[in-house]
Amino acid sequence: MTATTTAELYAGNPAVARAAYVDGVRAWLAGRGLDPDSPALVDTPARILRALEEMTAGYDEDPAVHLARTFPVDHDGGPIVVTGVPFTSLCEHHMLVFTGHADIAYQPRPGDPVAGLSKLPRVLDVYARRLQTQEQLTQQVTTALDSHLSPAGAACIIRSEHGCLSTRGARKPGSVMVTASYTGVFRDDPAARDELHRLMAR
Numbered sequence: 001m002t003a004t005t006t007a008e009l010y011a012g013n014p015a016v017a018r019a020a021y022v023d024g025v026r027a028w029l030a031g032r033g034l035d036p037d038s039p040a041l042v043d044t045p046a047r048i049l050r051a052l053e054e055m056t057a058g059y060d061e062d063p064a065v066h067l068a069r070t071f072p073v074d075h076d077g078g079p080i081v082v083t084g085v086p087f088t089s090l091c092e093h094h095m096l097v098f099t100g101h102a103d104i105a106y107q108p109r110p111g112d113p114v115a116g117l118s119k120l121p122r123v124l125d126v127y128a129r130r131l132q133t134q135e136q137l138t139q140q141v142t143t144a145l146d147s148h149l150s151p152a153g154a155a156c157i158i159r160s161e162h163g164c165l166s167t168r169g170a171r172k173p174g175s176v177m178v179t180a181s182y183t184g185v186f187r188d189d190p191a192a193r194d195e196l197h198r199l200m201a202r
């Protein structure tokens with residue numbers, strides 16, 4: 001007989017896993033010398049759980065849904081860019097917030113239909129609302145644009161401040177992590193990438 005892992009025990013049993021989480025936070029509070037039944041703390045474990053579930057709701061979403069509908073518009077195949085899109089995510093190492101802005105772009109092939117403007121921030125949020133590294137989040141956005149729009153190229157640049165770096169550990173508030181992912185023309189053609197950076201400058 002093989003031992004049951006924690007993952008096996010709780011996968012498919014979200015109600016049991018939630019109860020165990022609340023018990024665990026209560027145990028930690030008590031171990032820290034605090035009263036988990038005090039009016040101030042009695043609802044805190046369930047509150048943390050609700051916040052975590054809200055901030056990881058992206059696991060229940062598929063970016064394909066947002067990119068399925070496209071629109072025919074007159075365009076000559078120039079880059080389409082949305083800059084300064086705010087987001088909040090959770091780092092997978094500490095489950096602490098990292099928050100910042102993304103510049104997202106794709107270059108449709110001439111004559112191809114385009115995605116609605118709001119869909120780029122929506123795709124970002126599907127992935128941001130998961131446990132993330134910034135590198136992975138950046139790349140997932142361009143991969144989704146490539147997969148569902150088949151553009152000539154896609155790009156995502158993210159600037160964000162990580163709570164795990166600013167509030168604990170190395171404690172460096174104000175430090176900004178910058179990551180970039182380029183595909184197609186933006187990866188292969190320096191002139192196209194330079195032009196993109198000019199468009200993104202603000």
Ligand SMILES: Nc1nc2c(ncn2[C@@H]2O[C@H](COP(=O)(O)OP(=O)(O)OP(=O)(O)O)[C@@H](O)[C@H]2O)c(=O)[nH]1
Nearest residue numbers: 091092093094132133134135162164165168169170
């Ligand atoms: N590359 C990358 N690193 C991240 C990201 N978010 C958090 N980290 C880092 O993940 C690392 C985890 O390192 P560990 O040594 O395992 O954890 P730790 O002891 O808490 O590290 P310190 O933060 O240095 O105190 C830290 O260096 C974090 O800064 C991210 O999105 N990308």
Ligand SMILES: [Zn+2]
Nearest residue numbers: 091093094164
């Ligand atoms: Zn972290």
